[in-house]
Amino acid sequence: MRRTLAILDYALGATRRRGGRNLAIAAGLAFVVGLVSAVLLLTGALEREFALSVDATPDLVVQRVVGGRPGLIEVDSSSALSELPAVSSVRPRVWGYLFVPSLEANVTIVGATPGELGEALSHQIVEGRGPRPGANQECLAGAALAKRLGLRPGDGIALPVHGDIRVLDAVGLFHADSALHSADVLVVSESMARDLLGIPQGMATDLAIRLTTPDEAGVVANHLERALGQVGQVRVLDKRLLARTYELTFGGRSGLSAIMLLPALAAFLLLAWERLTGLGGVERREIGVLKAIGWSTSDVLLARLLESGLVSLGGTLFGLLAGYVYVFQFGAPGLRAALLGWSTLYPELVLVPNADLGQAAALLGAVVVPFIATSLVPAWRAAVVDPDETMRGAA
């Protein structure tokens, strides 16, 4: 123990003596580890947010496909579907996008029935109040939209529709807590949604279906397609397939970001490799001196191990901590656009870390262990030969 501490003391001195190089390596490690962990943390947090509410969404969504594009579907067809044994409820939905040029963004208009609104508003979801039943001009606005427009509860929103102006009252604003779902929405009554989006009576954007046994979604989807006419004219979206799409999208994006990081990573690794394996003349001489004054090979290696361990552990841990702060405290500026999409109405991220200590330890090990090994090999080679030869080689 005393020996280890004494050699640690020496290693600390050595770390300081080669301070410039060690600092550069630690900083490089911190940067690379920070970026990689930021990508992983952000992706993990989004997946977690998605998983939190996935069972609150409809099991199946039925769309009509017209000319290869999503079209409107008849509300009447819902009655045929609700008679299917596996279906517990069918809800024709009226929703769509309204493009706002000055925001360069789509606002998502969602039509809701008083019943749906009442159920949702029984929870604390808005600041302000909910729309009164029958008050057609009252609406709820998403947090990002409100922030972008400077809305406060009670403010009006004027929308030009069909050469006319509709004025909505934003009586409630969604809490930022749910921003990842509600950032860009404007929840209005169903008739107002039809008016704003130009969806005629008797038609709906799609049908949201809940099943008695969600596990059979795949089988039911086939029945639904047949019940609604020819295959190819309707599209049935399985929630689990959407979830899968989502995972792929973000998995693909984090992969893409990782690929863009690769050149930087490779450059750093090359640099570190060169620095670590090319033992300088000064260091060779130092190892020769230590051996000559009675240090054994294992003493020399322990000093080297401690030095590179301190540098790599310090750098990597710092990178992990910085990655966490960058993502969760600052909302990952820069990385966000690459990972979340080229959206303009960004939700304020209320992210919850999904990674656990084990994953952090795995990342730490994956970086630190090879790093130490890389630095140990040349020192070992220098330490096992005659000190005299070590110095001859250096001279």
Place this chain on the structure above:
Amino acid sequence: MAYVPGKRLTRLLFVVALYGLAILALSWNVSARRAREAARRESTRAVVALLGFADLALSSDARWLRHPSQTEPGAAFADLPGALDIDPAGAAIGPPLPLLERGGCELRVVHRGAP
């Protein structure tokens, strides 16, 4: 700077303690975030049930669309950065604003709420 045996070890201990504190603060932050998530679980699910979207308010395919169900099934390269978007037309840099205004709907805010 005189050499005192063990002085450097004391400094290392200080740095290790700093790291320990940072990790402690981090784990506290994690559990606080998870606790807050648990607290908002029901209201988030209420919002999701109201909206009925199976996805997050992030653009996931074409630049301005956030719902995968609105993707055209046959569209190629829908998620490539810099690629042409599919609906509405656009690109990573975006089409000229006058073009966008054609299909757009300009909204205006009427401030009424208490300041």
Place this chain on the structure above:
Amino acid sequence: MTREPASTEASTEEALGVSHVFKRYRDGDTMVEAVSDVSLSVPRASLSVLVGPSGAGKTTLLGILGGLVLPTRGDARIDGRSVVHLRDHHRTALRRQKVGFAFQDLALIHGMSLLENVLLPLTPQGGARKQDVARAEGLLERFGLLDKRDRRVERLSGGEKQRGAIARTLILEPPILLLDEPTAHLDGENAAAIVDALAELRDEGTTLVAATHDARLSEDPRIDRALHMADGKLC
């Protein structure tokens, strides 16, 4: 670690010995025979010098004598024990107990203070304790370096570095001390101080071998034995 008194040493009076040692180095494309068929026995508590021009193989022979360099052929003994066939860590342990080196090339480590350098050999045994620091200061005082104890090595003069390196080897109180050109590049006063110190150490019972081509050391009357070396051979 206390030095054993010379009188109670076992069977032989030999502290160091080599028989028929060779050492070859590869230097580029050619093989250089630095030491060629040398046999030598160094008695205890003696002060010997190896004299010869540079390139005669003095440094290599010192390395072999001290178990720092393994000979290509032949045997080397420290305290009667052959070191040629010892495992590395046994050889290191034996060297640490018995032999101190003050080599030109094995200078003090830059970036550290003089005192840190002197205490460095103690690190593998658990580092310096208070009494070790006091002892190191005593050694520095003996070599007139006490006021430089906290100075960085690179700011010391050549003579100060030389004396500092000798002081460092003495911290482990080795019964055998090997020195390479201890008086090189030193002015008369500094050189005389070193020779005085060496003679004094011999009188205290230390076995010393120094390689030199400096007449101030090799022709000092207090030298017990001068061995001449040329082309890797004793002559």
